[in-house]
Amino acid sequence: MKIPNWIKQRAYLTPNRPAITYEEQTLTFFELYERVSQTAGKLAKLGVKQGEHIGVLSKNQLDFAILLYSLQHIGAISVLINTRLSAAEINFQLTEAKINRMILDHAFLQYRDQLEVPTVLFSELDQTEENNLFKEMDYFQMEDVCSMMFTSGTTGNPKAVQQSYQNHWWSAIGSALNLGLSEKDTWMCAVPLFHISGYSILIKSMVYGMHVRLYHQFNPSQINQDIVEEKGSILSVVTTMATQLLDEIRESSYPSSFRCMLLGGGPAPLSILEACKEKNIPVYQTYGMTETASQIVTLAPEDSMRKLGSAGKPLFPCEVKIMKDNNQALPFEEGEICVKGPNVTKGYYFHPKANEESFVGDWFYTGDIGLMDEEGYLYILDRRSDLIISGGENIYPAEIENVLIQHPNIEDAGVVGMKNNRWGEVPVAYVKATNISKDEIKRWCADKLAPYKQPKQIVMTKDPLPRNATNKLLRRELKGRLEASKDED
Amino acid sequence: MKIPNWIKQRAYLTPNRPAITYEEQTLTFFELYERVSQTAGKLAKLGVKQGEHIGVLSKNQLDFAILLYSLQHIGAISVLINTRLSAAEINFQLTEAKINRMILDHAFLQYRDQLEVPTVLFSELDQTEENNLFKEMDYFQMEDVCSMMFTSGTTGNPKAVQQSYQNHWWSAIGSALNLGLSEKDTWMCAVPLFHISGYSILIKSMVYGMHVRLYHQFNPSQINQDIVEEKGSILSVVTTMATQLLDEIRESSYPSSFRCMLLGGGPAPLSILEACKEKNIPVYQTYGMTETASQIVTLAPEDSMRKLGSAGKPLFPCEVKIMKDNNQALPFEEGEICVKGPNVTKGYYFHPKANEESFVGDWFYTGDIGLMDEEGYLYILDRRSDLIISGGENIYPAEIENVLIQHPNIEDAGVVGMKNNRWGEVPVAYVKATNISKDEIKRWCADKLAPYKQPKQIVMTKDPLPRNATNKLLRRELKGRLEASKDED
Numbered sequence: 001m002k003i004p005n006w007i008k009q010r011a012y013l014t015p016n017r018p019a020i021t022y023e024e025q026t027l028t029f030f031e032l033y034e035r036v037s038q039t040a041g042k043l044a045k046l047g048v049k050q051g052e053h054i055g056v057l058s059k060n061q062l063d064f065a066i067l068l069y070s071l072q073h074i075g076a077i078s079v080l081i082n083t084r085l086s087a088a089e090i091n092f093q094l095t096e097a098k099i100n101r102m103i104l105d106h107a108f109l110q111y112r113d114q115l116e117v118p119t120v121l122f123s124e125l126d127q128t129e130e131n132n133l134f135k136e137m138d139y140f141q142m143e144d145v146c147s148m149m150f151t152s153g154t155t156g157n158p159k160a161v162q163q164s165y166q167n168h169w170w171s172a173i174g175s176a177l178n179l180g181l182s183e184k185d186t187w188m189c190a191v192p193l194f195h196i197s198g199y200s201i202l203i204k205s206m207v208y209g210m211h212v213r214l215y216h217q218f219n220p221s222q223i224n225q226d227i228v229e230e231k232g233s234i235l236s237v238v239t240t241m242a243t244q245l246l247d248e249i250r251e252s253s254y255p256s257s258f259r260c261m262l263l264g265g266g267p268a269p270l271s272i273l274e275a276c277k278e279k280n281i282p283v284y285q286t287y288g289m290t291e292t293a294s295q296i297v298t299l300a301p302e303d304s305m306r307k308l309g310s311a312g313k314p315l316f317p318c319e320v321k322i323m324k325d326n327n328q329a330l331p332f333e334e335g336e337i338c339v340k341g342p343n344v345t346k347g348y349y350f351h352p353k354a355n356e357e358s359f360v361g362d363w364f365y366t367g368d369i370g371l372m373d374e375e376g377y378l379y380i381l382d383r384r385s386d387l388i389i390s391g392g393e394n395i396y397p398a399e400i401e402n403v404l405i406q407h408p409n410i411e412d413a414g415v416v417g418m419k420n421n422r423w424g425e426v427p428v429a430y431v432k433a434t435n436i437s438k439d440e441i442k443r444w445c446a447d448k449l450a451p452y453k454q455p456k457q458i459v460m461t462k463d464p465l466p467r468n469a470t471n472k473l474l475r476r477e478l479k480g481r482l483e484a485s486k487d488e489d
Numbered sequence: 490m491k492i493p494n495w496i497k498q499r500a501y502l503t504p505n506r507p508a509i510t511y512e513e514q515t516l517t518f519f520e521l522y523e524r525v526s527q528t529a530g531k532l533a534k535l536g537v538k539q540g541e542h543i544g545v546l547s548k549n550q551l552d553f554a555i556l557l558y559s560l561q562h563i564g565a566i567s568v569l570i571n572t573r574l575s576a577a578e579i580n581f582q583l584t585e586a587k588i589n590r591m592i593l594d595h596a597f598l599q600y601r602d603q604l605e606v607p608t609v610l611f612s613e614l615d616q617t618e619e620n621n622l623f624k625e626m627d628y629f630q631m632e633d634v635c636s637m638m639f640t641s642g643t644t645g646n647p648k649a650v651q652q653s654y655q656n657h658w659w660s661a662i663g664s665a666l667n668l669g670l671s672e673k674d675t676w677m678c679a680v681p682l683f684h685i686s687g688y689s690i691l692i693k694s695m696v697y698g699m700h701v702r703l704y705h706q707f708n709p710s711q712i713n714q715d716i717v718e719e720k721g722s723i724l725s726v727v728t729t730m731a732t733q734l735l736d737e738i739r740e741s742s743y744p745s746s747f748r749c750m751l752l753g754g755g756p757a758p759l760s761i762l763e764a765c766k767e768k769n770i771p772v773y774q775t776y777g778m779t780e781t782a783s784q785i786v787t788l789a790p791e792d793s794m795r796k797l798g799s800a801g802k803p804l805f806p807c808e809v810k811i812m813k814d815n816n817q818a819l820p821f822e823e824g825e826i827c828v829k830g831p832n833v834t835k836g837y838y839f840h841p842k843a844n845e846e847s848f849v850g851d852w853f854y855t856g857d858i859g860l861m862d863e864e865g866y867l868y869i870l871d872r873r874s875d876l877i878i879s880g881g882e883n884i885y886p887a888e889i890e891n892v893l894i895q896h897p898n899i900e901d902a903g904v905v906g907m908k909n910n911r912w913g914e915v916p917v918a919y920v921k922a923t924n925i926s927k928d929e930i931k932r933w934c935a936d937k938l939a940p941y942k943q944p945k946q947i948v949m950t951k952d953p954l955p956r957n958a959t960n961k962l963l964r965r966e967l968k969g970r971l972e973a974s975k976d977e978d
Contacts, residue, residue, distance in 0.1 A: 001490070009805060
């Protein structure tokens with residue numbers, strides 16, 4: 001199964017509709033197609049081939065969006081790199097995703113010498129002459145990989161999630177069948193394009209023929225002002241963003257043209273949902289992950305108030321079940337959340353063992369804990385047992401622990417999340433070590449980990465860390481210790 | 490690829506939304522699911538099996554819609570029979586589609602003894618005890634056939650078009666991506682459910698979770714009243730229906746809640762489009778056929794006035810091209826309309842030759858004549874060269890000619906369409922015959938053809954009918970004669 005190249009198809013079907021606005025500039029679908037074709041011609045001149053894996057590193061900006069479309073346009077695979085990573089972390093991902101070329105924004109010039117593959121700056125790409133003979137894709141094969149993004153899971157090192165055109169297509173369709181679709185819509189994108197939350201908005205623009213308003217970064221007063229001026233009808237947020245928007249807007253309220261605040265990235269505190277209810281902001285709590293090409297469960301409009309706190313029901317083409325001890329759980333029984341649908345990844349790139357562990361038939365075992373009520377509404381209780389969600393970013397304790405125990409003086413380490421008013425959670429490390437100070441440990445982490453992953457607090461311990469019979473670290477016990485020590489404070 | 494059984498999925502996802510209203514009764518998606526399950530249990534009790542071809546004959550009514558869903562629910566294939574056919578025509582189709590059982594409404598009781606397969610009346614089905622152990626479908630396989638409907642083409646006898654779940658699914662999705670989607674929508678269905686125009690509305694109801702208002706028959710004052718009372722937002726019509734609605738509504742106008750009049754079934758006269766423009770009725774001209782599971786080309790909202798008379802551009806997942814002498818035509822060059830997309834049938838049932846003639850690779854050659862302008866808007870010039878469209882029904886001249894020349898006294902016959910104010914066109918027969926009166930010919934046709942197909946005028950001729958070197962009837966010349974004789978009147 002294949003579908004027409006959506007960039008060309010939109011330039012044909014709805015050439016004059018606005019496609020994307022960034023700062024003061026708006027491109028129609030036809031203008032965007034022209035820009036994409038030019039950039040694709042430049043990429044071709046540099047020798048970028050169909051099927052090649054290209055690393056991309058940029059903050060949100062128009063050129064980044066155009067680059068991502070251009071890579072689709074010539075059939076190359078975008079490997080999206082988190083802008084907060086250290087050079088060491090990026091190099092790991094380059095190897096992992098078999099990248100041999102990387103395109104980056106000038107803002108990341110300082111990485112250039114540290115990266116292990118050839119790099120091209122946006123400005124250099126721009127100055128490249130076009131190869132007008134390059135072959136644009138006429139169709140996208142549904143099963144072809146379109147993009148890759150990293151996630152760590154419980155095994156420590158990041159793995160590349162393969163997202164096919166089919167995954168993205170069905171994610172966009174499933175969302176439209178749930179949220180509805182109007183030619184008046186403008187989707188505001190203040191989440192990073194290197195995350196599935198942002199990238200999926202670019203896809204929706206093409207599938208729906210919808211206007212996207214792209215932001216360099218999240219600025220609550222700017223977003224609130226644009227909503228009030230009716231410049232946007234849908235906004236994707238994570239919890240910390242919603243909190244800041246609510247803090248900033250204070251007494252005023254949103255116009256009726258604003259029809260959806262899509263709230264993802266971890267369970268939302270009831271207080272936020274209630275504040276939105278009070279201010280009449282239509283908030284849709286949602287559950288999704290890189291592996292499901294964004295949302296897979298969303299609370300439908302008619303239930304948004306009646307089922308406060310639930311993530312809702314699956315999107316139309318998808319299914320969800322709760323598994324407990326290899327059996328499907330009863331209503332209200334806790335267990336592992338499993339999902340299925342055409343938006344679910346075919347697997348991690350070159351990780352057969354992880355794939356074997358994560359899939360049973362068509363069902364993807366998320367590692368997240370939840371339950372369903374008697375009507376089949378999903379409630380998320382805990383993300384991937386040990387996952388720390390900090391300002392919408394996923395932090396995997398095992399990855400930080402791996403960095404810690406590589407230090408010769410560190411014998412053992414365990415990382416857990418600590419509640420934080422601004423970020424939701426921040427990582428805290430328990431370390432068993434000799435002849436090393438907390439500052440030295442922090443410097444060691446700073447060299448190897450993105451700032452948001454670096455432990456905000458180090459707890460030195462002389463006792464062995466809690467482990468079970470098979471030597472698996474019991475992070476929940478560490479978390480218990482952390483909470484107990486807080487209570488003592 | 491498979492999707493969840495949409496009847497079950499809707500009962501789970503949106504149980505309390507209204508699904509269907511007929512006369513004074515409204516069923517929610519959950520109530521509809523219950524009714525469908527009951528009927529499926531009764532069908533199972535009668536021995537209806539997954540994959541079995543079941544003929545259905547009914548005018549629009551709630552039980553008919555429930556029956557069609559029930560057949561999907563147990564995986565049987567609905568073969569939809571036009572209610573205007575004669576018993577002889579139905580028997581031909583029963584054989585053609587390998588039907589060995591037929592379900593019909595009491596209104597067609599008189600056919601019972603004439604049909605060549607066992608029949609079950611709706612009332613008898615209703616009195617059947619349920620088999621509670623029947624297996625409902627958990628999933629629909631996309632490539633499985635869901636329904637069959639008949640079309641004749643130029644070869645004379647009707648052929649069954651196979652419509653898969655995939656065809657229906659993508660048709661619904663393509664339409665939503667073009668027309669938008671709102672949970673406030675109600676689609677009014679006053680076109681027959683045995684046509685793809687009506688059947689596709691039932692599918693959309695399930696895919697979108699949308700309310701359908703079903704009518705037993707088209708009554709312009711009822712429809713106008715319901716629109717004015719905001720009981721419907723979208724209406725499917727053919728030209729004659731649009732004319733009657735416009736005549737009936739006179740000075741009043743439609744409320745803004747009415748957002749789409751979808752106008753199909755042949756090229757629309759400019760006068761209607763202009764009248765709609767004047768009355769501010771949002772009319773979307775559309776082009777589609779049984780083989781494309783309804784619309785494949787529709788005029789987008791922003792173009793509805795600028796491109797009056799065009800059928801528009803393809804739906805998002807579809808493509809259209811014009812072929813002339815085995816080459817793709819230039820803009821404004823006339824040729825055969827060819828279409829491609831996931832909503833296009835995989836072919837006629839058991840008609841390898843017709844399939845070979847109609848498909849080149851993935852492209853379906855419609856037989857219709859049209860052109861594209863420089864922006865890629867499609868204009869339909871002529872349906873299937875000889876097709877007569879009478880009140881939205883397709884009439885194939887070859888089928889009527891076949892009936893005529895079977896009469897021992899008729900040597901040759903040719904049928905063409907004649908303009909008619911009420912129906913658009915009606916069939917006229919040119920007959921070369923000896924020792925037979927016009928009345929006898931009319932009686933002969935009345936026995937064998939549905940009333941709308943019976944020639945409304947017989948022209949006796951002593952000269953041979955115009956044929957080309959390969960003996961192919963030149964119906965255009967006959968049409969020329971008909972128009973010349975009108976001018977003489």
